[in-house]
Amino acid sequence: MLRPVLNLEEVSSFIGPFHIVQGVSLAVYAGEAVVILGRNGAGKTTTLRTIMGLLPLKGGKIELGGTSLAGLPTHRIARYGLGYVPEDCVVFNMLTVEENLQLAMHVRDSETRGRLAYALDLFPDLKVAYRRFAANLSGGQRQMLAIARTLINDNKIILIDEPSKGLAPIIVDRVAEALIEVKKRSTLILVEQNFALACAVGDRYYILDSGKSVKSGIVRELELDEELQNKYLSVGA
Amino acid sequence: MNSPLFKLPNYKALASGKLDLLLPLALTLLAAVLLVMPQLVGLVIVTLLTRIFVLSVFGMSYDLLRGYSGIINLGHALFFGGGTYIAGIVFANFGVSPAMLLLAFVGAVLYSMAAAFLMGKIAFRGGSVVACAMITLALGEIVRHLAETWRSVTHGADGLTFPIPIFLRDRVTFYYYALVFMVVMMLLLRQFILSPTGRVLMAIRENEQRAIFLGYNTAAYKLVALQVAGIACGLSGVMFALSSRFANTDLLTVQQTLNALLVTIVGGTGTLYGAIVGTAFVQLAQFYLLGLRALHPIFERWLLFFGAIYVFVVLFMPTGIVGLYFRLRDTWARRAGRN
């Protein structure tokens, strides 16, 4: 029985007084891409933030290959090899593309430089805009920069929150291509509303509803099951 | 408790029958004691209590801004000191007839209204709480500086001594006037808080953005709050003048504003009587500590203690004495409910 690289058991967390995540359990295995689906407000983003330690864990367990992440500060969790691409990218406007990538570096060795080169090959746009301030990038470029940032270090798991948000369809395709590439080197946990992107990239899925994980399975099967899609993913039910 | 002074209505459900009686009973007892007090104690205590009554209004006016409207005004002392100076200047230059007393009050009110208007117009433009704090600080310091340099009128840092109306000179008589003043001001401020304007202010305190989205001109409301608080504060300044018969620029300093801030923190913010409790506590502590001067010169450094108490309270007791009371009552009520 393969051990998951990341395991969540009955995770519970709050935003202020609001109990957003009420019992989420999921397991992620090495090399796969897991998509987290669900309606707005289901707790997808909150789950990612809880994993990263940006929100305190109020119940349940989060284990990274056996090590508990509960109570650890965010920067320690990140150093364990978790990369994070938040909703709205959050690339640093007052830094250039180059500086954004440099900031992400944990160590300055040849391996890191190698990974930087790989990231730039994956996103040639960034090579062109290398000295530009991130504030002057387009939406698509910002998204690419945010993803590239996670490739600089040897991150075992990359958490990505709604990368397609606000992007034109053609850019979304580029992002999908990039993610499929990234999947070859790292494990992905992807939160997405864009079903097509989720199906293109994801291997397995978990569906969240009202803060709980309610269904999981293989993306291929979900793609074909319209009833299931309507039940958990459509507007108003 | 059905009294609208309590801003935490959910405690209504938790309080047991016994505790419901306790508070009105205690208050009545307190009122009786206060009325009889001057007959029982010496003039020193009477003066101390008078100070507490007057300074409570200072504290309440401050809490109107901070506790109820979410505004931090670091120049609040300009209303207080201004009121004191205006009274002092009137009495010193124009005599102490009842007409002059009226002039003093009216003058203080007009001054407070004008100052509040200017202050509000400038400070609330900054947008954030931080900007407002900085700007009000600067404005308060300006007034203090003006008072210091305008020596011909204010006698600068040396201070101004002045006579007061004859019928108020008896300490015991003034004690009752001060007590009435405090009660009346508290009722007036309470009315303001319960009014629709007051409700809007509390909404602004909770989330100003949302209030703006709901269509409220928050700057205008805050200006009104500042006017009301400023006037109340100016009036307390006049009363202070009548009590101390002396005015100097210390009354216009940031430290003076912090006195108000301290009592609202110690007593409990967001409740008018919290200011009263806090003022009583701080004044009594100061009185006691300064009394210990004979023992050791370190007690001379009131400011040090003040600052230390202050930091301690902000760190560990942000809800103040009243908040502590509510938490305790809540715990007791729950325990009583379980048995």
Place this chain on the structure above:
Amino acid sequence: MDTFFILLINGLADSALIFLMAAGLSIILGMMGILNFAHGTMFLWGGYTSVWVFAQTGSFWLGLLAAVAVGGLMGLIFERLFIRPVYGRVTAQILITLGLMIVFTDLARLLWGATALPALRPSLLDGMVVILGIRIVEYRLFLIGVGLAVAVGIHLLINRTRIGMVMRAGVQSPEMVRALGIDIAKYFSFVFAGGAALAALGGALYVPLVGSVWSGMGMDNQVLAFIVVVIGGMGSFVGTAMGSLFIGLTGALVAWFFPPAAVVVNVLLMALVLVFKPTGLFGWEGKSR
């Protein structure tokens, strides 16, 4: 013409001092969102420390060094013990730093007395210099030099070093910086200590200019620093530099022609700027915390 030049030098020297004081405040505010109301007392301690060390050792430069060290230490201690516990709670921060201001100002009064102490200039800088036929006070030139050096130094720090990168990123999103594996708390400590050290340096340099150190100067100068930060735009370093220049120059003008109006003029200027641009000359929308 001579008057103009002297006024210019005076104004620039004042700007340099104000800049030193305001820069620390502005950086702390911009990066950590904290308005350090204890800034004035760090300025004060800088002044007293330098005077005391100068008197003890006979070395002005040692005095400056000591002032910077004391300021930095104060900053570290304040940040660790008093600011961190209330991080995120704006009101509590304001209140605590104010409380610290009062305590430490009174502590200074306790240690050094309530009367003003004389502050001397080092013999090296105690004279006049003649430039283009005009007599200029040497010390003022020195101040301008220090101000420029510090401005350049800070600029380099912010734009050319990793610390600067973290600072620029931290202004926007401390959370994301953490998500990159950087312990931003350490940087906060550094920034706060640095800002405090700058304030202390300002104090140490200020007292020889005016000739004495007294316990009230902390609050007076803090208010001035606040005005500069508001005018320049909260969180904008360039804004602070410009604001310092603006206030310093107008201040010199006013001081020459109509001294009593000095304090009032500054507030009027601030009011004026706020009327036309509420976020300050260089401030940006959505930066209010």
